[in-house]
Amino acid sequence: MFRIGEFLLSPTGLVIIAIVVIVIIFMTIYNRFISLRNRTEQAFRSIDTYLEQRFDALTKLADAVASHNEHERTVHTRLAEIRSGYKNMTNDEKVQASNEAEDLKQRLSLQVENYPELKADGLYINMMRTTTDIEEKLSASRRSYNANVYKFNTMLDSFPTNIFGKMMNFKKAEMFKAAEEKRQDVDLRARLRGM
Amino acid sequence: MFPSFESIYPELGPVLKEAEDSRAAAKKKIFRNILIILILWAIAIGAGILTGNGSIGGTLIFVAFIATFVFIGLSVRAAKEFRLDYSRRVVRKLVHTMFKNVEVPDDEDEDEYEASVRFMPNKRIGVNKISTSGIAPRFDRIRGEDYISGRLGATTFEFSEIELIDIQYKKDSNGNRKKVEKRVFKGIMFIADFHKHFQGETYLIDKKFFDTERFELKFKGAFEIEMEDIAFNKEFRTMTTDDIEARYILSSNLMERIMEFTNRSKDEVELSFKNSKMYIMHEARKNHFEGKLFENNDEETLKEIYNDFRTYFDIIEEFRLNRRIWSKS
Incomplete structure (x- = not known):
């Protein structure tokens, strides 16, 4: 025991202790960066999944409206077109599709106002509930994405984590920015570019 | 929405009369016991002085001493019986009247809206549920009473008073093993069906300087996150x-809503969300939902009990647990 203590207090021992401490700090910071990056990616994938689910839900809603009046089928047709190609779209196309879906949703809401019996229908109410739930999940994913990106970027800006961040070549990620006048709208372009 | 206390108080008239009789009987028993104790002590001391005989006086004092314990025990039992009787008659009637007169919210279907309640003064929430919450401190023994369960709209709920006791064994200065009991929680455990379906676990715990709970949760795989609300992050x-x-x-x-509830409560509040349920542990020093033996103003006592009930029943309305905006599986 005495010899170990003596060794640790010697210049060589002190250097070894310093190296071990630096390695532990390095590992902790690295793991923190990786954990935040993974959580950000997970939130991003969830956003994509919920956007797809929202397309499905909106298509069903549009179908319910169209089944009431064939003249109202244009919204359903357009949503179905977008949905069928969504998986193969580029990120920019997804941005465009999501924004278009938002406009179609508003048109759909206006159409539904003309059919009070549809608004009172149990199946329609259930579909509305599903849509609202998906939108809540979408919102939660966006909030998670932003919170993790904020932490990740803060670590890249703060000392001493910025040193490790630069060494590991991590790049800052962009946050979601909802438009003031239309907070439900999604500016996906920046997000879909990824970190 | 629950009726006001003033509107349901007249309905409690008959049970209050019965409770008053029960209180009078309990008080009578207690005063009789005190009187017997005093007489026995007077006889013992008087006989000792008058006879001058130490052995007679000593024996009588010993008898008076034993009798004191017996009659104090009988008095405590009488008080306990009164409280239980009060709970069974008055508090049960109060809670049933509250649910019978509940107003169906405007956005709910009157035919489908269900309001039912069960009150069991001798029961408490089960140990498994308390452990499942993940926010209960480590405990070895549990005491509890005043179990209430029911349904309000689409939400089922249950709560009760509980007291959690941790038992530790310590060695004294002579090296003897000594059992030390420590109360780690006293208050209300509230469980309600949450209005959203989820699979993970989320905990809102009190911010303490030395926080073992945080490490225990980390060990279970939970990690800390910050919410968008700064005041909320300061509290939880x-x-x-x-x-x-x-x-x-x-x-x-x-x-x-959680912040509003926390700000209203003077004591510590912790929450968890697990298995699509919401768990609340609300620390409280006082005993809720029971009558007072030496208090003749039943209206005031009942109003206090009514307000205590409302604190928990209103959670369902305030947290909008009935707002089933999605199809929960």
């Missing part, structure tokens, strides 16, 4: 196994 440490789900559960609206 949010730990979760899934940060997206935690934000899905904790909408801005719910965070606001």
Whole structure:
């Protein structure tokens, strides 16, 4: 025991202790960066999944409206077109599709106002509930994405984590920015570019 | 919405009369016991002085001493019986009247809305449920009473008073093993069906300087996240196994409601969300939902009990647990 203590207090021992401490700090910071990056990616994938689910839900809603009046089928047709190609779209196309879906949703809401019996229908109410739930999940994913990106970027800006961040070549990620006048709208372009 | 206390108080008239009789009988028993104790002590001391005989006086004092214990025990039992009787008659009637007169909210279907309640003064929430909550401190023994369960709209709920005791064995200065009991929680455990379906676990724990709970939750796989609300982050440490789900559960609206509830309560509040249920542990020093033997103003006592009930029943309305905006599986 005495010899170990003596060794640790010697210049060589002190250097070894310093190296071990630096390695532990390095590992902790690295793991923190990786954990935040993974959580950000997970939130991003969830956003994509919920956007797809929202397309499905909106298509069903549009179908319910169209089944009431064939003249109202244009919204359903357009949503179905977008949905069928969504998986193969580029990120920019997804941005465009999501924004278009938002406009179609508003048109759909206006159409539904003309059919009070549809608004009172149990199946329609259930579909509305599903849509609202998906939108809540979408919102939660966006909030998670932003919170993790904020932490990740803060670590890249703060000392001493910025040193490790630069060494590991991590790049800052962009946050979601909802438009003031239309907070439900999604500016996906920046997000879909990824970190 | 629950009726006001003033509107249901007249309905409690008959049971209050019965409770008054029960109180008078209990008081009579207690005063009789005190009187017997005093007489026995007077006889023992008087006989000792008058006879001058130490052995007679000593024996009588010993008898008076034993009798004191017996009659104090009988008095405590009488008081306990009164409290139980009061709970069974008055408190049960109060809670049933509250539910019988509940007003169906405007956005609910009157035919489908269900309001039912069960009150069992001798029962408490089960140990498994308390452990499952994940926010209960480590405990070895549990005491509890005043179990209430029911349904309000689409939400089932249950709560009761509980007291958790941790037993530790310590060695004294002579090296003898000594059992030390420590109360680690006293208050209300409230469980309600949450209005959203989720699979992960989310905990809102009190921010303490030395926080063993945080490490225990970390050990279970939870990590800390920060919510958007700064005041909320100051009040609670949010730990979760899934940060997206935690934000899905904790909408801005719910965070606001939780803060309102916490600000109203003077004591510590901790919450957890597990298995699509919401658990609340609300620390409280006083005993809720029971009558007072030496208090003749039943209206005041009952109003206090009514307000205590409302604190918990209103959670369902305030946290909008009936707002089934999605199809919960």
